[in-house]
Amino acid sequence: MANKIVKGTLILSLAILISRLMGALFWVPFQNIAGDEIVGLYKASFPFYSFLLMIASAGVPLTVSKFVSERISKNDHLNARRVQTAASIILTITGLVIAAILFFGAEFIATTILEVPATKMSLQVLAITIIFVPSMAVIRGYFQGYQNMMPTGISQVIEQFFRVITMIILIYYLVKTGASAEVASAGATSGALFGAIAGLLIVLGYQFRDKREWRKKVQEQPSTEPEPIGGLIKKILIFSLPITLGQLVFPLIQLMDSATVPRILQWMGHSPSEAITLFGIYGRGEPFVNLIQSFSTAISLTLVPAITAYITKKEMDAVGRTISQAWKMTYIMSLPMSLMVTMLASPLNIMMYKDAKGAFPVAVLAFAAIFSTVATASTGILQGMGHNQIPVRNMLIGGVVKVIGNFIYIPIIGIAGSALSMVICYLVICILNMWAVLEKSQAKVKLFRLFFKPTLSGIIMSIGLFFSYYVLEHFVFDAAQLTDRVLNTGISIGLGILGAIIFFLALFLTKALDESEVRLMPMGGRLLPILKRLRLVRG
Template identity: 30%
Template sequence: MIIWKVGMEDMSDSKLMRGTMVLTAATFASKILGLIYIFPFTAIVGQTGIALYSYGYLPYTVLLSLATLGVPLAVSKFVSRYNALGDYQTGYRLFKSGLIFMSITGILAFLILFFAAPYIVPWIIENPTDKGNTFEEIVFTIRMVSVALIVVPIMSIIRGYFQGFQSMGPTAVSQVIEQIVRIVFILAITFSIVNMMDGSIGLAVGFATFGAFVGAIGGLAVLLTYWFKRKSLIQEQVEKSTTDHQLSLKAMYKELIAYALPLSFVGLAIPLYQLIDLFTFNNTLIGTHLTQDESEVAFAVFSNTAHKIILIPMALATALSITLIPTITKSFTTNDTGLLQKQITQTYQVILFLTIPAAVGMSILAYPAFGALYGLEDFEIGGYILRYYAPITLFFSLFAVTSAILQGMNKQKIAVIALAVGLFLKLVTNSWLLSLFGPLGGVFATYAGYVASIAVTVWAIGKYAQFNYKLIAKRTLLILVFAGVMALGVIATNVGMQHVIPITNQLRAFPTLFVGIIVGIVIYLYLGYRSNLAGQVLGARFSFLNRKKQKVKQEGS
């Protein structure tokens, strides 16, 4: 009986890890799709259209997070806990009441955003003129995206319920389908309005934001298909519950909110920073540094187009490291200090090894990267902002992962405090730095906020995990040296390539970007391989990088 139980636990752990990997892959695929579509979309609507798109999407993202309050993860944690106790009834009751509750919060969020749209516009641009996006266009865009708030919260509760059964497939498939439907709709509708019907950019962007609702319908359809297939099986388990805690709705939601609030707030880090920029960027710069259309282009680059490029290495690094978080939870819970130290060290190493060279490379290749991906219309301002903003990918990654480690150690409240400190610093310095440095002021204020937040999370990990940073400090120094050598090679390549093939159109930017990336990768990986740093950091995942093991194999043969 004991052997069978242990076997079942191993199978359960295996299923959970496999499910986590599937969900991580789907999230990564969804993010990549969300990046790729922005290039043709920008080609259709331009940077001013992208700015308008951001005006609608940023308030929507924040309000959506407040409406859902981290529900998928919180519900999955709640359902999983009571299912493990043989109480399927409690989780099912939460699911049924949650569908009603999330429908109400979704409708309320929709009504708030829809009717608040005219009052939000002056916070974004005090007196919009016809030289940029007009008052009516911004209101229309915000109202079009607000409709998605009716559907998305309902999806979040269904996803969370499935995840509580360690079934990640429905969430994974629905995420990818939602993104595909949204992107196809956005590109089709904007191309039709601008290129075929000769409609305005404002109209096209308004309908593009409506793509959030269309995509959500696609995602919901997938989830409902899964639900009707599994409904009888789930109800059978509910009826066979061995116990019923008979929790009141008040007690259930109190427990749910305790899980959800920290997860929701930390997950909102980037949108909250962008919301501060949304309400300060244009109103600080218009009339002092830039005209309205110039400020809107700079805002589009900063908040969306350059930002999308920066998220690429962050997505890869966090996807590789975040899989360690469930094991960190287990080590912390079982008080296995040695293993916990090893896992945290590995997590830090993966992030630093991947994002430091990526940040350096993106900064050096900022102009060819922006030109190749978005064309030369706003090449100067795009390359200029991207050059200084690129290193933020390291800070985004570090905060995401250190917050996840604290979550694994059940110290998520500290991650919330860290974010609050960073946001406060961003809020009080943003307008001042924008007035001093123009568009780069927003970049510098973001750096200041993230450095403060990371200082808190790094300190907390050191204290509560008794983590010693000496090895990480040594590895960071070595990575910086390698990234510095790589930088010299990439700078020489960039200058040489632009001398041979000047960037006079979008197509001519590609060779410089491609060759620069290849040279950077070759130099950095060569140094990492020769020093065996690559093997120590990534050898468990990519055995060919582990030079010492390769040497032992060769000697053995």
């Protein structure tokens, strides 16, 4: 089981990393070609789509993975597939209903709720996308229940590839031909539609290929009574509702950001055009945060079926070990990347967006990823244990903190105030989720031992990066050179590599990892003998 968790996490981590990298790198040509106004329209339209997509499908795929895991733990492959059938019926209906609401209500949403009429066409394109995404999500959840993460990983990469390619081609063509900002934004959002269709075709291919193997497993299993589809639909709806409510919180927060941040900026004296442009600049930090969160997303998806299987078999010691490893590995992956983005916010902004306008908001927002990754992993643990309501409550509390923070901090420090309130939001959720995990699992986790040495390694890395950049800024290059995009690309990549080397050297020199934790890392099995000879790893 442990090997399956490691393998599944690595597959999903790699796939999500590639997907998020494509998404992050896409912003470079997108922002350069489109400009901040079109980016602002694009960013304003997506939260409402994400919110409705969550209503259409959010909790069901995760529920499918849990229910499938429970049944295959009892060698019941027949009803594992019936779980998928029941979920598909649910999401086909909800997907069509939600898509119709968004498509025909796009004008009302754009003009009355968002107060950005130019988002109407983008919302209608995204409405069509909702028809395809839920079906893809159900099939992914089915394979995740078997702890086969390959279909999810491959389909995510293909989905993102087609999304990015379509968006770049269309935005280039539309801007070049003089299309309006409204039409150009709609063209960009259509990438999500083409990506969803491509991803769905991939998982359908995996399902078709799996058919023969599944039939063989059903023939070999003990005689089993088929569960009624109606009963499964009811169970899935009951179990998935709290998960759906929980996953609705952050799209709702993004929606509130779209509705409140431009208004607050206008109250401060900015014109509507300036407000939406500043909102687009704030969005520069999201690709970095999404990239960092990719690891916790992968860990969370593998944790739910794994912890469900451990609890089904009453292996509580394994649950405790899994909790410790999940928290530590998530923190070790997110901490250095978040700190690097904060320390290198200026050169990263020039590298990706040609100027450093968004440097301060990006530097602040990067800290949110530290807390959000651990919070996401904790959510997966709680859902695996069957405590779906707890993350919902905690995320709602965090959502309230975020909205209140917008009204407090944006008037004080401008658009970076939205980033600061996001950091506080995730910090609150992280603390509440971790507390709940410890309380419900009764696991004996030594938090100081878990986080102290990685934190120390992060501080050492930050000091090294600070002095390295200070030397480059004051003694190597002049002010004019430091605005050059190619130079800042080299600085960002070079210091990023240096930061990673410093962090992992500090991690091993402080003996922050034991042998089992090293094995969880990419190429950990090959590194372990060398680290043991150098006495840089605990037994």
